[in-house]
Amino acid sequence: MNLEIKNVEKLYKIVSTQTIIHALNGVDITLPRGKTLGIVGESGCGKSTLARLVTGLESPNRGSILWNGLPIHDVNKGSFSTKKSAIQLVFQDPYSSLNPRQRIGDAISEILSVHKLAEKEMINSRVSELLALVGLANDLKHRYPHQLSGGQRQRVSIARALAAEPSLLVLDEPVSALDVSVRAEVMNLLIDLREKLNLTYIFISHDLAMIRYISDLVAVMYLGKIVEFGQWEQVINNPKHPYTQALIQAMPDHTVIGNPESLAKTLEGEVPDPVNLPTGCAFHLRCIKATPACTFATQTLIEISSQHLVACMEVQA
Amino acid sequence: MTVQPLLSVIDLGISTIQDPRVLVNNVSFHINPGEAVGVVGESGSGKTLSALSILGLLPRGVGVVSGEILFNGKNLLTLKPEELRQIRGNEIAMIYQDPMTALNPVMKLGKQLLEVIASHDGIDSESDNRVRALLSEVGIPDVNRAMESYAHEFSGGMRQRIMIAMALLLSPKLLIADEPTTALDVTIQQQILALVSDARKKRDMSMLWITHDLGVVANLVNRLNVMYAGRIVESGTVEEIFRRPKHPYTAGLLSSLPTSTGTNRERLTSISGVPEKPWLVGNSCGFAARCSRVQSRCHNEIPLSVAKDDSTVACFFPIGSK
Numbered sequence: 001m002n003l004e005i006k007n008v009e010k011l012y013k014i015v016s017t018q019t020i021i022h023a024l025n026g027v028d029i030t031l032p033r034g035k036t037l038g039i040v041g042e043s044g045c046g047k048s049t050l051a052r053l054v055t056g057l058e059s060p061n062r063g064s065i066l067w068n069g070l071p072i073h074d075v076n077k078g079s080f081s082t083k084k085s086a087i088q089l090v091f092q093d094p095y096s097s098l099n100p101r102q103r104i105g106d107a108i109s110e111i112l113s114v115h116k117l118a119e120k121e122m123i124n125s126r127v128s129e130l131l132a133l134v135g136l137a138n139d140l141k142h143r144y145p146h147q148l149s150g151g152q153r154q155r156v157s158i159a160r161a162l163a164a165e166p167s168l169l170v171l172d173e174p175v176s177a178l179d180v181s182v183r184a185e186v187m188n189l190l191i192d193l194r195e196k197l198n199l200t201y202i203f204i205s206h207d208l209a210m211i212r213y214i215s216d217l218v219a220v221m222y223l224g225k226i227v228e229f230g231q232w233e234q235v236i237n238n239p240k241h242p243y244t245q246a247l248i249q250a251m252p253d254h255t256v257i258g259n260p261e262s263l264a265k266t267l268e269g270e271v272p273d274p275v276n277l278p279t280g281c282a283f284h285l286r287c288i289k290a291t292p293a294c295t296f297a298t299q300t301l302i303e304i305s306s307q308h309l310v311a312c313m314e315v316q317a
Numbered sequence: 318m319t320v321q322p323l324l325s326v327i328d329l330g331i332s333t334i335q336d337p338r339v340l341v342n343n344v345s346f347h348i349n350p351g352e353a354v355g356v357v358g359e360s361g362s363g364k365t366l367s368a369l370s371i372l373g374l375l376p377r378g379v380g381v382v383s384g385e386i387l388f389n390g391k392n393l394l395t396l397k398p399e400e401l402r403q404i405r406g407n408e409i410a411m412i413y414q415d416p417m418t419a420l421n422p423v424m425k426l427g428k429q430l431l432e433v434i435a436s437h438d439g440i441d442s443e444s445d446n447r448v449r450a451l452l453s454e455v456g457i458p459d460v461n462r463a464m465e466s467y468a469h470e471f472s473g474g475m476r477q478r479i480m481i482a483m484a485l486l487l488s489p490k491l492l493i494a495d496e497p498t499t500a501l502d503v504t505i506q507q508q509i510l511a512l513v514s515d516a517r518k519k520r521d522m523s524m525l526w527i528t529h530d531l532g533v534v535a536n537l538v539n540r541l542n543v544m545y546a547g548r549i550v551e552s553g554t555v556e557e558i559f560r561r562p563k564h565p566y567t568a569g570l571l572s573s574l575p576t577s578t579g580t581n582r583e584r585l586t587s588i589s590g591v592p593e594k595p596w597l598v599g600n601s602c603g604f605a606a607r608c609s610r611v612q613s614r615c616h617n618e619i620p621l622s623v624a625k626d627d628s629t630v631a632c633f634f635p636i637g638s639k
Binding site for chain 2: 260263
């Protein structure tokens with residue numbers, strides 16, 4: 001009972017410029033059921049592409065993704081292999097993921113009727129149940145999305161995802177668009193739901209603090225590859241890859257104050273173009289530890305201590 | 318001897334013009350020469366409007382209804398548009414979250430930057446060098462090529478650098494920054510923060526930095542104003558605000574933030590409810606509905622800022638009091 005992502009590659013062809021974007025370049029992850037995998041990385045690292053592949057919105061060019069031993073997208077049958085959608089996705093922006101002209105109750109009941117998840121006469125009570133589950137008052141059923149706050153809207157998105165009784169929930173930056181004072185509540189809700197419904201999460205964020213708070217396992221991505229993977233305590237408090245170390249240093253931290261030296265640059269340059277990937281280690285152009293070998297040798301994820309994997313020759317050496 | 322502040326905002330009120338809705342109320346703060354001041358608040362708290370009003374850049378339909386904005390002793394609110402234009406850019410410059418709002422997409426950068434000098438100081442033989450020197454100071458790799466390029470040819474981080482160069486071009490005394498790093502990745506954000514911090518110190522320039530992210534300002538500014546529902550609820554040195562927050566909102570906000578490192582994963586204390594709209598607050602404390610220390614007085618009276626030493630707090634029952 002787990003999620004297996006095996007050597008997944010994803011390319012996007014840009015027709016107008018005849019170029020190819022390498023979004024994912026060989027990703028391997030095994031996530032046991034009931035655990036939360038946090039994926040952290042900057043824009044263009046492939047974290048959202050991975051979310052789309054895991055939910056079956058797109059299929060990989062290479063490799064496979066299995067949930068409970070079954071492929072997410074059965075290429076031969078051209079359909080999803082599970083009848084109920086065992087995997088659901090919650091998006092970052094609850095403003096654009098809800099239909100502005102549909103009442104909240106209808107937005108949830110639609111899913112129940114389309115997927116035949118409840119008998120007709122049971123739909124109304126099931127909607128109430130789902131609203132209660134995410135901590136929303138029952139009378140919000142009759143409201144429209146614009147009448148709700150950002151936090152309430154995100155709760156509706158979570159309720160819609162839960163309507164399909166998923167076992168795996170992919171959360172793509174679920175609190176990033178919310179006001180700071182509302183984020184903690186939604187994070188606590190996600191943690192409660194995980195316990196109550198025995199859910200498995202993939203939690204995608206650029207915010208390491210949120211990742212640290214909710215994840216069991218953490219994967220750090222850079223240019224379509226995982227550069228570090230392991231238990232959260234290991235990756236966050238004992239990072240080994242130079243990129244992870246730089247990322248952690250660059251995170252604004254409200255507990256370190258009045259220390260202008262902390263603003264010192266941790267990393268030079270910007271993420272290279274995913275159209276023309278650098279040779280060797282994708283990070284070598286910005287890495288302080290780079291050696292000539294890094295410019296041509298491909299790095300693979302290797303276990304450096306129990307369940308802590310790093311893709312860096314310098315660390316492995 | 319007290320220092321004459323570079324900028325004093327006194328009792329500022331901003332409201333929509335038709336169907337009057339109060340957006341900012343009773344806002345007072347000052348910036349001393351060479352000082353960096355932060356404004357922290359959530360969306361709708363009035364932090365951006367307060368900043369825009371300094372330069373007379375409020376959006377259509379919104380206006381200042383009360384108060385004074387004194388810059389070097391001159392009230393900016395009573396200046397003629399032409400007089401304000403001389404201050405804008407020359408003495409007070411602004412950088413924005415989205416650099417494309419400040420850059421012309423169809424004009425080469427070199428020409429665009431020179432135009433800034435032309436419209437204020439007038440072009441001379443040194444102007445070109447001035448532009449090039451600044452572009453290289455903000456970390457543009459190939460200055461010659463950049464001068465001949467358009468804004469869309471740069472990444473988000475590079476555009477932000479160019480906008481900063483443009484703002485610094487006329488050596489302003491005050492730089493107003495409205496969340497210029499919010500849309501950037503953290504490693505690029507770090508680079509930009511370091512760049513602005515260095516450039517500011519080198520010029521002894523004052524700065525007003527607006528953000529929703531407490532972590533960003535923790536090491537960037539000297540003093541901080543915390544805004545909520547159109548008012549400043551607390552102000553003080555960074556040290557005071559982060560270590561000994563007095564307003565329940567500031568304290569709640571700080572304890573609701575998880576840290577990015579460490580092993581503590583205790584349940585986050587959250588602030589229930591949602592931020593109140595400033596025009597719906599009426600005759601009460603804007604935070605009363607969400608406050609853990611609320612008492613009946615908070616629902617019937619507006620708490621005004623009370624100053625003590627270098628800090629202020631607008632709360633009847635601040636933390637640390639009996």
